[in-house]
Amino acid sequence: MSLINKLVPLGIPLAWLNLVKEKKRFFAAVAGIIFAVTMMLYQMGLKTAMFTQVVFPHLMLNGDIVIVNPQYEYFGISRGFTEKRLNQAFALPEVEDVAPLYLVNLPIKNPDTLVNRDIFIIGFDPANKPFDDPAIEAQQGMLKIPGNALFDERSHAKFGPIVERLEDGTVTTETNGRATEIVGSFEMGTTFAADGNLLVGKQTFFEIFPGQDPNLAAVGLIMLKEGSDAEKVAETLRAKLPHDVKIMTRAEFIDNEKRYWGERTPIGFVISASMTVAIIVGAVIVYQILYTDVTDHLEEYATLKSIGFKDSYFISLILQESIILSVFGFIPGAALTAGLYYVTRRVAYMPTEFQWDNAGIVLGLTIVMCMLAGALATRKLRHANPADIF
Amino acid sequence: MSVIKISDLRYAFGHGETQQTVLHGITADFTQGEITIIAGPSGSGKTTLLKLVAGLRTIQEGSIEIDGQRIETAKQRELVAVRRNIGFIFQSHHLISSLSVVQNVMMPLTFDSKMTPGKARQRALDILGEVDLSDHVHKRPEQLSGGQKQRVAIARALVHQPAIILADEPTASLDGPTGREIVSHLQRLSKEFGNTIVMVTHDNRILDVADRLVTLVDGKLSDHAPTLGEDF
Numbered sequence: 253m254s255l256i257n258k259l260v261p262l263g264i265p266l267a268w269l270n271l272v273k274e275k276k277r278f279f280a281a282v283a284g285i286i287f288a289v290t291m292m293l294y295q296m297g298l299k300t301a302m303f304t305q306v307v308f309p310h311l312m313l314n315g316d317i318v319i320v321n322p323q324y325e326y327f328g329i330s331r332g333f334t335e336k337r338l339n340q341a342f343a344l345p346e347v348e349d350v351a352p353l354y355l356v357n358l359p360i361k362n363p364d365t366l367v368n369r370d371i372f373i374i375g376f377d378p379a380n381k382p383f384d385d386p387a388i389e390a391q392q393g394m395l396k397i398p399g400n401a402l403f404d405e406r407s408h409a410k411f412g413p414i415v416e417r418l419e420d421g422t423v424t425t426e427t428n429g430r431a432t433e434i435v436g437s438f439e440m441g442t443t444f445a446a447d448g449n450l451l452v453g454k455q456t457f458f459e460i461f462p463g464q465d466p467n468l469a470a471v472g473l474i475m476l477k478e479g480s481d482a483e484k485v486a487e488t489l490r491a492k493l494p495h496d497v498k499i500m501t502r503a504e505f506i507d508n509e510k511r512y513w514g515e516r517t518p519i520g521f522v523i524s525a526s527m528t529v530a531i532i533v534g535a536v537i538v539y540q541i542l543y544t545d546v547t548d549h550l551e552e553y554a555t556l557k558s559i560g561f562k563d564s565y566f567i568s569l570i571l572q573e574s575i576i577l578s579v580f581g582f583i584p585g586a587a588l589t590a591g592l593y594y595v596t597r598r599v600a601y602m603p604t605e606f607q608w609d610n611a612g613i614v615l616g617l618t619i620v621m622c623m624l625a626g627a628l629a630t631r632k633l634r635h636a637n638p639a640d641i642f
Numbered sequence: 643m644s645v646i647k648i649s650d651l652r653y654a655f656g657h658g659e660t661q662q663t664v665l666h667g668i669t670a671d672f673t674q675g676e677i678t679i680i681a682g683p684s685g686s687g688k689t690t691l692l693k694l695v696a697g698l699r700t701i702q703e704g705s706i707e708i709d710g711q712r713i714e715t716a717k718q719r720e721l722v723a724v725r726r727n728i729g730f731i732f733q734s735h736h737l738i739s740s741l742s743v744v745q746n747v748m749m750p751l752t753f754d755s756k757m758t759p760g761k762a763r764q765r766a767l768d769i770l771g772e773v774d775l776s777d778h779v780h781k782r783p784e785q786l787s788g789g790q791k792q793r794v795a796i797a798r799a800l801v802h803q804p805a806i807i808l809a810d811e812p813t814a815s816l817d818g819p820t821g822r823e824i825v826s827h828l829q830r831l832s833k834e835f836g837n838t839i840v841m842v843t844h845d846n847r848i849l850d851v852a853d854r855l856v857t858l859v860d861g862k863l864s865d866h867a868p869t870l871g872e873d874f
Contacts, residue, residue, distance in 0.1 A: 261752035263759040269740040555736035558698055559750055559799075560726035 259568060267572035270545060281541035285581020285618065286588065288534025293589040293614045295527045298596070299520070301604040306513045308441040309374070309449070310506050314384045315351070315473030316482040317341075317489065318505040322498045326512045328372065328445030330355055332468025337497045341472075341489055346480040351380035352469030354457045358428040360450065362412035369410050372446030373427070375457025382473050388451065391436040395453035401427070403434045406441040407448025408601055427452075430460045442601045444513060472497075531621055538577060539625035542570055546629050553633055567630050574626035578618045586611055645806060645838045646672035646695060651704035653690055664690050666861040667704070674805075677832060677839040679852035686858045688842035689733075692808050695840065696728055697721045709805060726753050729799030729837070731809040731828070735791040737783040743794050744770065744779040750802040769797045773827050789820035793827060800831050807832060809841040813848055825851050 260266075271278050309327055319338060321331040338350040354375035359368035376382045378395040394400050403423075405415050415437055417423045423434040427450065440449045458466050476485060482501045489499045500508060514520035546553070553566055586606075593604035648670045654663040664687035672678050682688050693699045694713075695706055701714035708724050716724065729750075737746045747766035751757045770779055773793040783791055792812060799807055809828065813821030825848040832839050841852075849855055856865055 262748050262757065262762045264741065264745050264748060264752075266738070266741065273740040549739075551736055552738045555730075555732065556738070556749065558696065558725060559728070559730055560722050560753055562722055 259572060267569050268576060270549060270569075271573055271576055274545075274548075277541060277544070281538060281577050282580045282584075284537030284541070285534055285577055285622070286585040288530050288537070288621070289582050289585025289614055289618055290588045290592070291530030291533075292527050292617060293586060293610060294592050295523050295530065296610045296614060297589065297593055297604045297607070298602065299514075299523045300607060300610060301596075301602045302444070302513060302519060302523070303510045304603050305441060306443050306445075306509050307506050308443060310502075310509060312383055312385050312388075312440060313353075313473060314382055314475055316476040316480070316502055317474040317486050318500045318502065319472035319474065319489075319493075319497050320470070320500070322496065324498055324508075325516075326445060326509055327471070328355065328357070328443070330470040332465065332470055333472070333497045335467055335469050335472070337493055338469065338472045338474070340493060341474050344485065344488065346476050346485045347474055348477045349380070349475040351376060351382035351473045351475070353382060353471040353473065354454065354461075354464065355470040356457075356461050356464065357446070358461060360411060360428075360432070360448075361426040362410065363414065363417065363423055363425045364412045367410075369408075369447070371407070371411060371427075371448045371450050372443075373450045373452060373457065373460070375452050375454050375461075377454045381475075385438060387436075387438045391438070392451075394435045395451065395456065397433075398453070398455050398459060399431055399433050400435045400453065400456065401432050402436045402438050402451040404440045404449035404451075405437045406439050406601070408442060411448050428460045432456075432460070441603065444517075444519070447601075531617060534581075534618070535621045535625045538574065538622045539628055541577070542573060542626050542629035543632070545573065546570065546633050550633065563630075563634050566633050567627070570626040570630045570633075571623055574622035575619060578615070578622040582615050582618050586614075643674045644671040645674045645709060646670075646840065647707040648695070649705045651691070651694065651701070651706065653687070653694060653699070653702050664861050665694075668858075668861075668863045670856070670863055672838055672840055674838050675833075675836050676853045677829060677841065677851060678854045678856065679849055680840065680842045680856050680858050680863070681844060681846065681849060682842070682858035683844055687861045688844075688858050689810050691858065692810050692840065692842050696730060696808055697724050726750075726802075727804050727806065729802070729804040729807040731792075731795050731799045731807065731812045733811040733814045735783070735795040737791060737794055737798075739783055742780050742782060743775060743786070746783070746794055747797045747801050750798060750804075753802065766797070766801055769801050769831075770794070772831060773797050787820075789816055789824060792816060792820075792824050796824065796828055796831070800835060800837065803835055803837075805838060807837045807839045807841075809839065809843075811843055811845070812841065813843065813845050818847060821845060821848060 319333065319341065321333045324330050335352050338352055341347055342350045356373050357370045358373055360371045361368050378392045381389065383389065388402065391402055403414050414423050414434055418434065418437055425432050425434065438451065442448065458464060476482060486499050486501050590606045593606055596602050596604040648668055651665055651668040652663065653665040654661050656662055668691065680688050694701055697713050706713040709727065711720060711724055713724065744763060744766050747770060748762045751762040751765065767779060770776060773796055775790060775793055778786060778790060813824055816824060829851040856863055
């Protein structure tokens with residue numbers, strides 16, 4: 253007997269017919285699953301976007317090894333470390349180049365409204381190449397002139413129409429009360445720590461942030477010669493450098509950022525908790541619908557049981573109903589989530605994108621959720637004795 | 643040839659002081675192709691006896707053999723096989739409400755692994771024709787009258803040509819003429835297919851269809867034959 257014939261004996265789709273017989277109940281069940289799917293997929297999208305977003309700057313940086321302060325938490329808050337450590341690292345034969353970065357959040361004036369808003373400022377020596385980005389590389393020479401800056405096109409709108417104004421020439425504004433000339437733009441993106449980004453040369457950085465010790469860097473990038481083993485060089489540096497710095501490979505640097513936002517802040521927990529709640533709510537709704545279905549059809553199922561249908565047939569029937577509900581709930585739920593992603597991109601500047609792997613996971617979770625609810629709902633049927641029902 | 647063999651069957655509901663024995667050591671044989679009516683008043687244990695024969699209740703004392711298979715010692719798999727060789731007609735039709743008439747009748751044919759949907763449908767249509775329901779095959783049970791539903795139940799019980807038909811008060815919810823019509827259909831088709839029928843009823847207007855009439859009173863079976871006018 254083929255699988256199709258086992259699932260739908262003699263082409264009689266009883267599971268489907270049972271579901272659609274009570275149309276209101278069917279739509280209520282589907283609505284419940286749409287809710288659960290939308291919640292799960294949206295939360296997963298937010299989580300994926302969050303992890304993508306928090307490492308936007310990291311992915312644009314050169315450097316196989318990163319040096320930071322041992323108390324470094326994330327790319328935004330960073331106590332500095334002495335630049336001597338970078339120079340010591342440069343002495344290793346495997347090291348091609350080093351580049352210190354200076355980081356700070358300072359207010360920039362919206363050129364239209366003149367309102368100050370904090371922007372994330374990354375300072376670097378324009379003679380170095382800390383960024384793996386052609387647009388920055390092409391423009392960083394202009395940052396040698398004190399007061400010049402490059403503006404992130406993907407910054408929040410609250411900083412004003414700087415990008416539009418750049419089409420007509422440079423934009424004059426103030427950063428931390430110092431005159432700043434925005435001479436170009438690049439694309440990086442907002443993070444949880446930054447609503448916008450500004451690149452400046454080292455000299456400009458210390459002019460607009462005069463309180464900072466110029467001998468301290470926030471992040472040190474170490475570029476290795478081709479063929480060098482980053483893991484081994486990192487080990488060597490850990491052994492050779494004093495413990496006033498923390499050495500990470502590029503992968504560890506990226507992972508650290510994701511872990512910080514995922515585990516050490518409430519955001520990761522909130523998203524995981526929301527997903528769990530969505531699964532539970534969905535499972536309860538499906539369970540109630542399927543349990544009611546079993547109760548309503550108990551006499552009919554008992555009749556079939558009395559004429560020789562096995563428990564496995566009814567389990568298969570309820571599980572089929574679960575899968576039908578999953579699929580009917582998933583498709584509109586996924587479409588609704590795609591719409592929410594679009595709104596989130598526009599409003600919250602988060603890189604929420606519909607991802608098929610996330611959709612596959614949610615579809616799998618939905619099917620498992622519905623099947624578990626269905627399996628629970630069949631308990632009453634399995635324990636039903638036809639003789640007690642008639 | 644004996645198709646159903648019952649030996650010293652006893653059955654009681656409840657325990658201890660509240661225990662109520664409904665069957666007191668029943669012994670009976672039911673022969674192939676014969677229509678047996680078990681008559682008796684309400685509460686005499688007729689339905690319990692039928693459910694024990696169908697393997698729907700657990701036998702407490704005594705034994706039942708269906709086509710040589712002992713019910714009281716049968717495993718679940720064997721009970722399922724026994725049930726598949728029995729057509730059951732219930733007091734209330736118990737049709738599947740979400741299926742059409744023809745789909746309801748096709749359901750027992752799913753046990754036949756060689757049955758194709760086309761063949762099953764044709765067989766169901768044929769037997770629905772035999773019970774004068776050819777014009778109603780696509781309707782849902784809720785669109786049928788009580789008598790029509792019971793005729794569908796008869797078609798469903800007979801479609802897979804089981805050796806035994808057990809009918810539990812098949813006319814109880816029907817008016818006199820309709821009940822009579824139902825039993826006539828059952829009698830005609832069982833003679834055509836050679837089924838053994840055991841029917842329990844307290845409707846004395848249909849007793850004449852029986853080849854053999856037994857009564858169950860106070861949990862005891864006897865070959866007393868009530869007259870048509872006798873009231874239970």
